Amino acid sequence: MSPLPLQIRSLNVAYHRKLVLWDADVGINPGKITAIAGPNGAGKSTLLKAALGLIPKSSGEVLFFGDTLKRNRNRVAYVPQRESVDWDFPVTARDVVAMGLYRRIGWCLPVRSRHRRLAEEALADVGLADFSRRQINQLSGGQQQRVFLARALAQKADLYLMDEPFASVDAATEQAILSVLNRLKEQGRTVVCVHHDLQTVSEYFDDAVLLNMRVVAQGSVSEVLTTENLRKTYGARLPLLDEAVTDLSVPNALKKF
Amino acid sequence: MSATMIETLWRVLLLQDHNTRIVLAGSCVFGAAAGLVGTFLLLRKRSLMGDTLGHATLPGIAGAFLIAITIGANARSFLWLSIGAAVSGIAGMLTVLGIRKFSQIKDDAALAIVLSVFFGTGVALLSAIQQLPGGQAAGIEGFIYGNTASMTTQDAGFIFASSLFVVVACVAFFKEFSLLCFDEAFASTNGWPVRTLDLFLMSLIVLVTVIGLQSVGILLVVALLVIPPVAARFWSDNLCVVAFLATIIGADSAMVGVVVSAVLPKMPAGAIIVLVAASIFAFGLLFGARRGVIIQLLAERRAASRLRAEHMLRAVYECAENGSPLVELKAILNKRPWQKKEVLREIHRLANSELLTITPDGLKVQLTNLGQIDSRRLVRNHRLWELYLLNHADVAPGRVDRDADMIEHVLDPRLVDELEVLLAMESPRRFVPLDPEKRKS
Structure with missing residues (x-):
C-alpha cells in the first residue's frame, strides 16, 4: 500500500509552556476531502502549521507521502488564513497567484509571460478571470480567499492544506471553493481543510478529524459525526485536560496522570 | 549669495573637481541603494529596525576608534570604523531578535531598549575618546550627523562599490524578497529558505546603514531607508514601480544634499538629504496619483x-x-x-x-x-x-x-x-x- 499523503504521529505542540496539541495521531486518506473540525482554540490551525514546520513541535513525527516535507515540497500546497497577510501590499491578484510558481521559476529569474498565463488560468479556475489585474486591496474578502486558493492551484500539488478557506466568505466564494475542491478530488488529489462550521462538515467533506487539543475521532464523516464524539469535542471541556494545560509549568505536573 | 558661493555652486554642479565627482557618485548610488532596500524594509514592517540599527552602530564606531588608537593604527580609516559599526549594528539586531524570541517583551519595547542602550554606550565611549590627549577625536562626531566634507576619494569608492552591490542584490532577489515580505509562511512551506533570505535582507540593511554613516549619519540614516519608499507608494500600486521610484527619490535626495553641503560647508549633508526626501514625501502626500490626499x-x-x-x-x-x-x-x-x-x-x-x-x-x-x-x-x-x-x-x-x-x-x-x-x-x-x-x- 502506498503511504498516506499526510501521516502525523504523536504530535505535541506547546505555546509558552502550554500544550495546545496533545499526542495527535492523524492519517489523511488519499483522494479525499478531509475536514479538521473543533471548537475555537482546539489547535486546528496549529495542527496544520506544526505539520508544515511553520511553528516548532515539541515532539512527534510528520510524514508527507511517507517521507519528510523537505523531499515533497512541490507535492504539498498550503493556503494560509486570509488574515495572515497585509492586503495593502502593492501587487495585483495575478502577481499573488504567480507566487505559487516562484519555485518553478527558480532563483533570481523573473516572472515571464508564460507564468503570467498560468497564473491567469488558475484565477479563472476560481472564477476570478476578470480580476487578474485588480489590486489586491480592492478585492472583497471572499475574492482574496479565492486568490489564495488560485495560488495553491498554480502549484499543481498532490496535497492541499487549507486553513479555514470557508471562514466568513460570501455565497459565491463558497460555491467556487467547493467546485475547486471537488475538481481536485476528481483528479485524485487530497485536500485537508481546517473548518469551523460543524453544520456543513457532512455536506462538504468525505472525512473528518474532530480535534480538541487531542484527536477525538477521525474517519469518514458518517462514522465520526456521532453525538458522543461531538459531545466530547464541543461539550464541556474535560476538566482533566484543562488542569493539565494550566499546570504544565509546574515541575512534575505530568506525574499526576 | 556671495560671489564665492556662486562660484562653488558652479564648480560642484559642473563636476569640475575630481573629488566632488566621486563623492557625488558615491552618495547618489548610496541614496539609490537605501531607497531600494528600504522598500523591502518598509513592506516587511521593520522600519523601526532600521532606526535601531543606525543608533546601534555608535558604540562600534567608538570602540573601533579606541582600538585603533591603542594599537597605533589609523583611527580615521573609514573602512575600519565601518567594520566596527557593522559589528555593533549586527549585535544590536541580534539583541532585538533575542529579546523577541526568549522573552514576552513586545517588539516596540525591545527596539526602544536596544536603541537607547546601544546609543547610550556609544555616547559614553565618545566622551571618553574626547578626553584623550591630542584632540584625536575631532571629526568622529561627523558620523552622528553626517559629514560629506570629510569624505575622501577612497571612502567614496568604497561607498560606491558597496551601494552598487546592494542595488544589484535587490534587483537579483526582487522576486524572493517580495515573497518574503508578502507571505513568509507561504514562502516557507513552498521551500524557500526564509530565514536565510531574511538574514540576507537584514545584512543588506546593515550594509546600507554603515555606508550611510558618512553622508547622512547615524541618527538620520533611517530617514533615507523609509521616506523614499513611503513617498513612492503615493504614486503607484505596482511593487516594481514603487521600488523604482524609491530608488530615484533616494538618489535625488542624496545628490541634492551633497551639492548643498558642498556649497554651504556648515550645513550637515544628512539634514539636507532628509529635508529633500521629506519635501518629496510631502509633495506625494498631497498630490500623489494613487494615495495622495487631494x-x-x-x-x-x-x-x-x-x-x-x-x-x-x-x-x-x-x-x-x-x-x-x-x-x-x-x-x-x-x-x-x-x-x-x-x-x-x-x-x-x-x-x-x-x-x-x-x-x-x-x-x-x-x-x-x-x-x-x-x-x-x-x-x-x-x-x-x-x-x-x-x-x-x-x-x-x-x-x-x-x-x-x-x-x-x-x-x-x-x-x-x-x-x-x-x-x-x-x-x-x-x-x-x-x-x-x-x-x-
Whole structure:
C-alpha cells in the first residue's frame, strides 16, 4: 500500500509552556476531502502549521507521502488564513497567484509571460478571470480567499492544506471553493481543510478529524459525526485536560496522570 | 549669495573637481541603494529596525576608534570604523531578535531598549575618546550627523562599490524578497529558505546603514531607508514601480544634499538629504496619483455627488412609478429627509445633464428618456442589493461594495437570477415601501 499523503504521529505542540496539541495521531486518506473540525482554540490551525514546520513541535513525527516535507515540497500546497497577510501590499491578484510558481521559476529569474498565463488560468479556475489585474486591496474578502486558493492551484500539488478557506466568505466564494475542491478530488488529489462550521462538515467533506487539543475521532464523516464524539469535542471541556494545560509549568505536573 | 558661493555652486554642479565627482557618485548610488532596500524594509514592517540599527552602530564606531588608537593604527580609516559599526549594528539586531524570541517583551519595547542602550554606550565611549590627549577625536562626531566634507576619494569608492552591490542584490532577489515580505509562511512551506533570505535582507540593511554613516549619519540614516519608499507608494500600486521610484527619490535626495553641503560647508549633508526626501514625501502626500490626499478627497467628493444624484433619480423614479410621470417637487421632498435647497440644486444639476426636465413653473419634474434608463437601472440595482441583504444577511456584508456599481459584477449570475425572480414575484410596493434610511428611524 502506498503511504498516506499526510501521516502525523504523536504530535505535541506547546505555546509558552502550554500544550495546545496533545499526542495527535492523524492519517489523511488519499483522494479525499478531509475536514479538521473543533471548537475555537482546539489547535486546528496549529495542527496544520506544526505539520508544515511553520511553528516548532515539541515532539512527534510528520510524514508527507511517507517521507519528510523537505523531499515533497512541490507535492504539498498550503493556503494560509486570509488574515495572515497585509492586503495593502502593492501587487495585483495575478502577481499573488504567480507566487505559487516562484519555485518553478527558480532563483533570481523573473516572472515571464508564460507564468503570467498560468497564473491567469488558475484565477479563472476560481472564477476570478476578470480580476487578474485588480489590486489586491480592492478585492472583497471572499475574492482574496479565492486568490489564495488560485495560488495553491498554480502549484499543481498532490496535497492541499487549507486553513479555514470557508471562514466568513460570501455565497459565491463558497460555491467556487467547493467546485475547486471537488475538481481536485476528481483528479485524485487530497485536500485537508481546517473548518469551523460543524453544520456543513457532512455536506462538504468525505472525512473528518474532530480535534480538541487531542484527536477525538477521525474517519469518514458518517462514522465520526456521532453525538458522543461531538459531545466530547464541543461539550464541556474535560476538566482533566484543562488542569493539565494550566499546570504544565509546574515541575512534575505530568506525574499526576 | 556671495560671489564665492556662486562660484562653488558652479564648480560642484559642473563636476569640475575630481573629488566632488566621486563623492557625488558615491552618495547618489548610496541614496539609490537605501531607497531600494528600504522598500523591502518598509513592506516587511521593520522600519523601526532600521532606526535601531543606525543608533546601534555608535558604540562600534567608538570602540573601533579606541582600538585603533591603542594599537597605533589609523583611527580615521573609514573602512575600519565601518567594520566596527557593522559589528555593533549586527549585535544590536541580534539583541532585538533575542529579546523577541526568549522573552514576552513586545517588539516596540525591545527596539526602544536596544536603541537607547546601544546609543547610550556609544555616547559614553565618545566622551571618553574626547578626553584623550591630542584632540584625536575631532571629526568622529561627523558620523552622528553626517559629514560629506570629510569624505575622501577612497571612502567614496568604497561607498560606491558597496551601494552598487546592494542595488544589484535587490534587483537579483526582487522576486524572493517580495515573497518574503508578502507571505513568509507561504514562502516557507513552498521551500524557500526564509530565514536565510531574511538574514540576507537584514545584512543588506546593515550594509546600507554603515555606508550611510558618512553622508547622512547615524541618527538620520533611517530617514533615507523609509521616506523614499513611503513617498513612492503615493504614486503607484505596482511593487516594481514603487521600488523604482524609491530608488530615484533616494538618489535625488542624496545628490541634492551633497551639492548643498558642498556649497554651504556648515550645513550637515544628512539634514539636507532628509529635508529633500521629506519635501518629496510631502509633495506625494498631497498630490500623489494613487494615495495622495487631494486625489482621495476628490474621489470622495465625486462619490458623494454621485450618491446624491442617484438618490435623486431614484426618488423621482419611485414617485413616477406610483402615478403620473410628472412628479411634484413636494413629493420628492417627502421622499427622504433632505433640505429643499439641496433638492433644488440637485434637480438643476440633473436637468443640466439632461436626465430630467423641469416644468417652467419650477414645481414639477419629469425624467427624460435618458433619465428613465438610468434611474430604472439604479432602482433595479438598489432593490436587488436590498433583497440580497435581506436573504443572505449572514454572508452579505463582505460583499456589499456599492462602488462595484452593478450587482451582477459582484455576485455570480446564478445568485442574480435568483434575486431577479424574487424581485419579479414581489410587487415593487411591498419591498420598497420606505427608504432604508427612514426604516431605521
